[in-house]
Amino acid sequence: MRGLMMDMPLSIPALLRRAESVHPHKAIVSRLVDRSVMRTTYAETLDGARRLAAALRALGVQPGDRVATFCWNHVPHLHAYYGIPASGAILHTLNIRLHAEELAYIVTHADDAVIIVDKVLWPVFEPVRARIGHRRIIVISDDHDIPPGTLHYGDLLAAQDDAPPFEDMDEHTGAVLCYTSGTTGRSKGVLYSHRALVLHSFAEALPDMLDLAEASRVLAVVPMFHANAWGLPFACALVGATQILPGPYLDAASIVSLLESERVTHTAGVPTIAHALLAHLDQHPGHDLSALRLMLVGGAAMPETTIRAFDDRHGVKVIHAWGMTETAPLGTISRVPSELADAPADEQYAWRATQGRPGPFVEVRARAEDGALVPWDDQAMGELEVRGPWVASAYYPGDDAPDRWTDDGWFRTGDIVTIEKTGRLTIHDRAKDLVKSGGEWISTVTLEAVLLEHEAIAEVVVIAVPHERWGERPLALVVATPGCRPTLPDVRQHLDGRVARWWYPDAVEVVDSLPRTGVGKYQKHRLREIYRDYFEESAPQ
Numbered sequence: 001m002r003g004l005m006m007d008m009p010l011s012i013p014a015l016l017r018r019a020e021s022v023h024p025h026k027a028i029v030s031r032l033v034d035r036s037v038m039r040t041t042y043a044e045t046l047d048g049a050r051r052l053a054a055a056l057r058a059l060g061v062q063p064g065d066r067v068a069t070f071c072w073n074h075v076p077h078l079h080a081y082y083g084i085p086a087s088g089a090i091l092h093t094l095n096i097r098l099h100a101e102e103l104a105y106i107v108t109h110a111d112d113a114v115i116i117v118d119k120v121l122w123p124v125f126e127p128v129r130a131r132i133g134h135r136r137i138i139v140i141s142d143d144h145d146i147p148p149g150t151l152h153y154g155d156l157l158a159a160q161d162d163a164p165p166f167e168d169m170d171e172h173t174g175a176v177l178c179y180t181s182g183t184t185g186r187s188k189g190v191l192y193s194h195r196a197l198v199l200h201s202f203a204e205a206l207p208d209m210l211d212l213a214e215a216s217r218v219l220a221v222v223p224m225f226h227a228n229a230w231g232l233p234f235a236c237a238l239v240g241a242t243q244i245l246p247g248p249y250l251d252a253a254s255i256v257s258l259l260e261s262e263r264v265t266h267t268a269g270v271p272t273i274a275h276a277l278l279a280h281l282d283q284h285p286g287h288d289l290s291a292l293r294l295m296l297v298g299g300a301a302m303p304e305t306t307i308r309a310f311d312d313r314h315g316v317k318v319i320h321a322w323g324m325t326e327t328a329p330l331g332t333i334s335r336v337p338s339e340l341a342d343a344p345a346d347e348q349y350a351w352r353a354t355q356g357r358p359g360p361f362v363e364v365r366a367r368a369e370d371g372a373l374v375p376w377d378d379q380a381m382g383e384l385e386v387r388g389p390w391v392a393s394a395y396y397p398g399d400d401a402p403d404r405w406t407d408d409g410w411f412r413t414g415d416i417v418t419i420e421k422t423g424r425l426t427i428h429d430r431a432k433d434l435v436k437s438g439g440e441w442i443s444t445v446t447l448e449a450v451l452l453e454h455e456a457i458a459e460v461v462v463i464a465v466p467h468e469r470w471g472e473r474p475l476a477l478v479v480a481t482p483g484c485r486p487t488l489p490d491v492r493q494h495l496d497g498r499v500a501r502w503w504y505p506d507a508v509e510v511v512d513s514l515p516r517t518g519v520g521k522y523q524k525h526r527l528r529e530i531y532r533d534y535f536e537e538s539a540p541q
């Protein structure tokens with residue numbers, strides 16, 4: 001039809017062009033390997049991104065080719081985030097914490113043409129290299145002492161003095177490829193289009209989402225290889241926010257010192273990180289975090305006790321969000337609506353501990369085991385299905401697990417939820433982690449949140465274990481707080497009046513530590529394997 005708007009693509013290059021011309025002077029701050037803090041600007045970072053794009057083209061990288069990164073969060077990784085999609089190639093972020101076998105599978109599956117590797121990570125990468133055949137490897141290194149047969153990152157960029165400006169491309173081309181972190185099975189590829197990332201950035205920046213603005217100072221503790229760094233590098237570039245990158249130092253002391261010294265306003269990470277920060281702040285009081293406006297926590301359930309503890313003890317506002325690699329990742333966010341502004345604190349905390357309501361353009365529904373959609377009554381449980389412009393329509397390259405999508409194109413998340421009348425989700429479990437006892441579901445997420453309130457429990461995972469009479473029963477695996485040893489009677493007493501009696505774990509096993517995935521989630525499937533025979537021949541309790 002004539003007389004409509006211009007058909008300008010929603011592409012990463014267009015977003016970057018604005019960043020270059022409107023806020024080139026804004027700061028990007030990064031901790032280096034030697035722990036010093038380096039300051040640069042968007043202008044310099046985007047110059048690096050254009051140089052990288054030109055260098056890749058000079059190496060023969062074609063539009064659509066995959067260029068992988070094996071890096072911490074730092075400025076060259078930002079070059080890759082911006083420069084690779086802007087060159088028409090696809091940025092593929094590799095999870096440095098996966099096993100070499102899994103990484104080799106992912107590199108081969110994605111058929112990465114080039115891999116950019118941090119020199120400090122070379123010992124981790126070397127066993128992967130041995131398994132992936134010949135691929136071009138670029139090493140980011142301060143010196144020229146790099147492994148034979150690899151290219152030097154700095155040299156490649158230095159040779160590109162005439163790197164061309166960022167040019168538009170079709171918004172429906174692939175920009176970033178990210179594999180799921182494999183918490184519940186083999187990793188699968190998710191390919192984000194330019195359009196999806198641009199729209200995700202707009203939504204993420206909204207006041208009732210992350211509330212990002214030019215004046216924001218953002219430190220993503222989430223690794224840049226986990227779910228697209230939660231979209232933050234793109235959303236920050238869109239609004240002109242200052243970015244603070246932690247380099248290889250993700251321990252609580254290093255993060256807290258950056259939060260304080262850089263007057264960070266927004267930070268983001270998984271609950272494991274949040275718990276580590278809380279423990280550090282409790283043990284080392286006196287930090288000035290007055291600039292910090294919000295800590296986004298997602299990737300696993302954030303217990304209400306921890307949200308309260310941050311408020312009460314440190315004046316830090318935790319915002320709980322739900323998302324998946326398949327949803328780019330922001331799906332829902334828990335912002336207390338204005339009509340509850342004067343509600344009792346308990347009611348507000350109860351809201352904040354849920355996963356919240358979907359962002360714009362994200363649609364949700366849930367389906368019961370009988371195949372019917374569940375009502376939005378906050379009671380009926382079902383598997384969450386989502387759709388939206390930044391929700392995957394297939395796994396890359398298109399033939400993996402098609403059963404994850406319904407016939408009418410919604411994505412089956414595998415998460416079991418209830419939905420409240422205004423669309424607020426509560427995640428009760430992953431379908432694979434639920435305990436199915438006597439035909440009824442027990443939410444391990446709820447049990448864990450309540451158990452964590454017990455002072456003798458530092459960490460807890462509840463898993464389903466096969467049981468002769470009930471099919472499955474819950475087993476609580478507990479890391480005790482120093483000097484304590486929680487017992488089954490303690491735990492049962494603690495649960496009295498809080499959850500139904502038939503939900504009580506049948507046993508409590510105190511362990512030294514609990515295994516985690518590369519992005520810090522508990523490896524429940526591994527624990528289920530280890531404790532598979534735990535209740536064998538045990539009588540029902």
Ligand code: ADP
Pocket residue numbers: 180181182183184227297298299300301302320321322323324325326355413414415427429430521
């Ligand atoms: P993986 O599936 O390998 O863990 P993702 O990082 O994509 O990879 O994880 C997405 C899953 O994490 C969701 O399906 C959900 O089970 C869980 N999750 C994400 N955010 C939350 C949250 N706020 N509360 C509970 N679970 C969450």
